[in-house]
Amino acid sequence: MMGTNPICSWTDSKNLKIALGSGFKLRNDSIDLDGTYILKDTKDTCTTNYQALSVSIAMGSNTSPTAKLSGPESISLGCGSDSLLYSSDKSTGSFGGDFTYTWKAIMSPALSSLSSWAEKQTSSSLTITRDKLSSVSSDATLTVTVTIKNWLSETTSSASVVTSVSPQQSLSVSFDSGSSVSMKASDKKEVKAKVTSVCGGSTSAISWKWSYVSTTDNSIASSLASSTTTQKLSIPKNTFTAGGPYSFTATASQDNSGTTVTGSATVSITVTSSPLYIELSKGSGQISSSKDYTVNADKSKDPDDSSGLTYAWTCANHEDGSTCKGADGSILLSNEANSALTIPSAKIVKGAEWDITCTISKDTRTASLTITLNVLDADTSSSIEIPAIATKASSQNKNKYSASVSSSEGSTFIWTQKSGLSISISPNNLPSLLIPSGTMSDGMAYVFTLKITDSNSVSLSVDLSVSVNLGASCSGALAVSPTTGMALIDTFTISISGCVDRDDEDYPLLYTYKYSLSGSNSKYTIGSTTEESQISSKLSSGEQVISVHVCDQLDTCEDYSSSKLTVSKYSPGRRLDTSTLMDTYLSMTLDPDNIPSTITLICSGATIDSSLFAKMWSDLQSYVQTQSSMTVNLLQSLLGSVYSMTSQTDLMSISMYEQLITWLNSILTTYNTLYPSQDNMNTVVLIGESYLNYGNSTSFSDKSFEKSVLYVNDFYLTWAVKATHDDLVTQSSLSGNQNTDNVQIYKDRNFRKDMENKTKEYTNSKILTYPSILEFDDDSIMNMRANFYQGYSNDSYSDIALFSFGNSGTYKDYTLTINDETYVPYSSTDYPFLIELPFYKNISEGMVWGCQYYNETSSNWTESNCKVSSINNEDQTVKVKVYHFSMYKLVEINPSDNPPPYVPTSSSSCDDNYAPLYILVVTLFIGLILAPIMVIIDRISHPAATEIKTRNVPHNSPSHSPRPTERGLMRHDISIHASQGEESVESGQSGSSEDEVVESQEIDLTENSIVQQIGGPSNDEKPEDEVKYELQELIEGHLALGIFYYRPTFSRVARLFTLVVVIIFELLLEGLLYFGFEDINSGSETATQTLFDDYEGNYFGYMILALAITIPVEIFMVVAFSIDRTKAPQWSAAAVTLGVAILIGSIVGIVMLSYDFCHKWSGYWAVSFLWGILIEIFIMETIYMIVRYFIIQAYPPVETSKSKA
Secondary structure (H helix, E strand, O other), X not given: OOOEOOEEEEEEOOEEEEEOOEOOOOOOOOOOOXXXXXXXXXXXXXXXXXXXXXXXXXXXXXXXXXXXXXXXXXXXXXOOOOOEEEEOOXXXXXXXXXXXXXXXXXXXXXXXXXXXXXXXXXXXXXXXXXXXXXXXXXXXXXXXXXXXXXXXXXXXXXXXXXXXXXXXXXXXXXXXXXXXXXXXXXXXXXXXEEEEEOOOOOOOOEEEEEEEOOOOOOHHHHHHHHOOOOOEEEEOOXXXXXXXXXXXXXXXXXXXXXXXXXXXXXXXXXXXOOOOEOEEOOOXXXXXXXXXXXXXXXXXXXXXXXXXXXXEEEEEEOOOOOEOEOOOOOEOOOOOOOOEEEEOHHHOOOOOEEEEEEEEEEOOEEEEEEEEEEEXXXXXXXXXXXXXXXXXXXXXXXXXXXXXXXXXXXXXXEEEEEEOOOOOOOOOOOOEEEEOOOOOOOOOXXXXXXXXXXXXXXXXXXXXXXXXXXXXEEOOOOEEEOOOEEOOOOOEEEEOOOEEEOOOOOOOOEEEEEEEEOOOOOOEEXXXXXXXXXXXXXOOOEEEEEEEEEEOOOOOEEEEEOXXXXXXXXXXXXXXXXXXXXXXHHHHOOOHXXXXXXXXXXXXXOOOOHHHHHHHHHHHHHHHHOOOOOOHHHHHHHHHHHHHHHXXXXXXXXXXXXXXXXXXXXXXXXXXXXXXXXXXXXXXXXXXXXXXXXXXXXXXXXXXXXXXXXXXXXXHHHHHHHHOOOOOOOOOOHHHXXXXXXXXXXXXXXXXXXXXXXXXXXXXXOXXXXXXXXXXXXXXXXXXXXXXXXXXXXXXXXXXXXXXXXXXXXXXXXXEEEEXXXXXXXXXXXXXXXXXXXXXXXXXXXXXXXXXEEEOOOOEEEOOOXXXXXXEOOOOEEEEEEOEOOEEEEEEEOHHHOOOOOOOOOOOOOOOOOHHHHHHHHXXXXXXXXXXXXXXXXXXXXXXXXXXXXXXXXXXXXXXXXXXXXXXXXXXXXXOEOOOOOOEOEOOEOOOOOOOOOOEEEOOOOOOOOOOOOOOOOOOOOOHHXXXXXXXXXXXXXXXXXXXXXXXXXXXXXXXXXHXXXXXXXXXXXXXXXXXXXXXXXXXXXXXXXXXXXXXXXXXXXXXXXXXXXXXXXXXXXXXXXXOOOOOHHHHHHHHHHHHHHHHHHHHHHHHXXXXXXXXXXXXXXXXXXXXXXXXXXXXXXXXXXXXXXXXXXXXXXXXXXXXX
């Protein structure tokens, strides 16, 4: 809209100037934008957030900032050398810009040097070092005040913290959230107290006590305080009503060489009412004029207490804002005050476009939501409901939206984007929409349309509106001080300034500090997630980058990184010994939230002894047990600590690895709504890889590596299940795959039917081909997980490959249901998978390729359930068939060892099915019954037994030339009864001399006449009898259908014999092909309909091949039997001999195979036979019949005799 290369600049704090670029477009309608959502950008270019905007800032809205300040309530100058930190980072009202800060520090008694120094500071935090308070010798009070101003407002806001300064020993206590906290009544809040300074460097544990100190009695608050004995005060949702402040004092105590040192601080909590939440059961879209329309707001609520809500509904015409009127002319809505609104179809106006607004109210709070309805003049059985909600989505999360659909079978869906910056929608043909993370732009509004078309081609559409959150942003850079130091000795301060929530709605901001070592993709946390923009911590050794992950309450986050810094290892004079390491660990974990990150720092940078290792392991387990909830960041910290512990190889064992992995899996089970991030999965892979390396190197027990692979595989699958829980049905690898040099993890999610017969290619020439049938439900959403482990043994020929299936939901009746994934064991003796694996070295001379799977029960590798299918030496790959999912590898096999024949293991029985044997028996029975009947019919049909009826036929009539038929071609016997003397004329010999010409004859024209010499009428039309005999001539060439007609040289019994031989021979060949290419000794009983439904293309191929082999035999027997046996008897004898031999061999073979085949394969054999017979009789024999007819017509036989004159 704004053209190419537009320029945006702020002329002052209230006006945004936009210089349009080339090719800009103007919109006819105006766009008003709430000034709250305009971003001030320091750049001169227009970002995507400015696209398609016509800016009009409503300056009447409140643009004033709100200052908040956190800092210590007390400080002991007699303890340690910690600085005093005051932070204003929790201030709100920035409106996307930066604050300006003014500081004051007033000491009583006065300390002018401190005051003048503070007035010069302009950052969001103020750090007062101890040297600035060195002149204080008695108790004093320090008041620190910050005044802020945002870029929009001329007004300011101030906040102050009063700190008691004492030269006496005491603990310094403060709060992560500051001493003044605001929360909504419906929020749950955790207030964390912390000791910022201890006396004498004591490492003793700190105990905590909370008390409720407000003047207003509150039994709930008092009970909550007295029951809390940790540093965290957890306030559940709706604990307090709006009001306050509710003040709590946290007191810390610590033993310091026999003396108890204490310190305390007080936090004030102000509770406000929560905004009302409104939701409508249906969003904007099309409705039918022939149906009543109902929309419901009953899911709207007051998060504090949903009782007492009131509802009001209004309607305005979309075009001009006038009041809606119904089809009867009356006002459409009048005083509707229920949670549900129904508009009768009789009042719905065809073609109308209405804006329906619902307003909910309680006390002084209100919330409204408007949907736009377009009335269609159409009758459809479909209905779609997508709720309209007034909440924001985070662009950094996967966002899933589901429609409730009712429609006829065969309806189709299509998602399209109506407004907002264009994004890709895939899949777009389901009633649910998944928008992957990172797809939408922060601060943008999107509208998506779902269109359903029913089986009658009637369409209906609804809109889904999505508003995207504006998350956290920091204007300052991440700073680390000092920039050099020694690991585990020097303390580093990490800070970032100018952090705000860009829409000022989702405070407090949360900070997670991390470090990553050069050469590693993994990030490890420093401390715990906090509300503080500055922390102090020791670091590990090595070149590293420090980063901070800043998030608002909707988990819309930004990452900021420091430049590289190098932390030195311990110098010889300051090397940490075992006792020093223990003291370092204890001092760093006085705040228990630091336990995971401290373990990571120490284990990754030092060698520890068994006592410290045991202490760490015990503390880590205890710490997790005290957590009421789990976050992705905390999970990452736990994983980092476990991985760092595996670096202590002298203290690790198989048992210890299994303890660690079992414990991590139990965390996912306990916190079953937690889904790991990409960083989490990277660390999971590294932990498993460490276990594999240990199992591969150790020799303490047999098959330790195989056991570790199985254990790690389950570990990976447990975490992979969670990492992709929210995916819709997409063929995608697991979070972009989790690959290292030695481990590759993949995941393919799809419907069962969309996996069948598909091929999945992985890295390094690894290929998986799905079978044609997956024995799962049609509506199942399946997940195929493939793990590959490479290079764990010098004698490896290939990767070790493990496969498994999981089910994660269903798609049925237009409803997509995504569930927690469950493992589904896969084993099929009928439908194997094909796995193609590359081999890394050649087999020895005289050896052959084989494959093995690892039997967990016997702890041995075995050749069963796996066999080599093909070898490609050029590509250096071997393809194998596997019949259940397990752990597989390529091996070399000595053929002289005569490994047992492959017999797939099956949990199902091999039921009997004698269908081919039944076909054999029935065919032989029918043949034996029909054979004598065919002989009798042939004798009856012989011409010698037929009564002769004659008529005069002029021999030399121009239009009546003799037309010999195929009967003359196929036989040499012709009988003619002449009018003079009943003279017999045989084929090849005439009853008169060759010179005599017969002028007229009386010829028999019965149905079975052999020679037909027929005269036609002078008008060239064929007589009815001639047409009849031509049809007979055509059909009698069909081996099966032509059996009804007499053929003198090819008797009916010979044709029956040929047909029986062909049928039984074809049945045998099909059985042999199944025996050679399929594993026919497995398969339980299967319904006939299932056999037809599951019939595969290669089975049909077996039938075609059997038919191709049978056809030459059939042609030979037909031709041999058609030759006059009186002239060439050897042909008939050969046909009989071949037929009998084939018949005997086929009967024996079919009987043997029928007893060897299992139920399912016998069924497929029978189905192939049925298809073969149909093709043989109705296609092949018909083709032969037609070809034979035209050959006879083109090459008629020549008469060898002449008639008398």
